[in-house]
Amino acid sequence: GAGVSQSPSNKVTEKGKDVELRCDPISGHTALYWYRQSLGQGLEFLIYFQGNSAPDKSGLPSDRFSAERTGGSVSTLTIQRTQQEDSAVYLCASSPLRTPSSEAFFGQGTRLTVV
């Protein structure tokens, strides 16, 4: 079946604008993760969903960041009043099970550039 799909693949926005990033996980995967990858750095955990609930929001860098997941499927990550330091690649991953050894399946990411 289809893999994890993210849209848009690229987004250029002006500082101060709001952006929405979308993630469509693999059908049936209950766990969904958002990560951020800044240039030359590893991935930074942002938020985790189990079904529609997000028990851990501790990775969100500020209150300008929010995320939701509906129907146990599609998730959107919203960044309000974007800043230049928000420029990064935002990656979504899903897993069929919530276990420490589960493989995470990644989308190709959304490259966000704030100008």
Place this chain on the structure above:
Amino acid sequence: GDSVTQMEGPVTLSEEAFLTINCTYTATGYPSLFWYVQYPGEGLQLLLKATKADDKGSNKGFEATYRKETTSFHLEKGSVQVSDSAVYFCALSDREGNYQLIWGAGTKLIIKP
């Protein structure tokens, strides 16, 4: 907190050379360990994993052994190919919390023909 440290890149090798990319970790529990690879223009994908001490993960000629005594999970391949050029990430997933992955910074591997 938990962390992963991997060797800085880029690593440049000739085709058929032996590859080692070092990875060490710090974790309070007994994590699962992973190597993910990102080929140019593609998304991250799992290369191999190991879930307990002394386990060896292997795939596509790559191997890594979970060494609890040295808290290491070094990636090795006996003879690299140009098609192995990619960025390699070491990661761990602790048995506590949400099982999110904790990542190393990535190592870019360049293989020259």
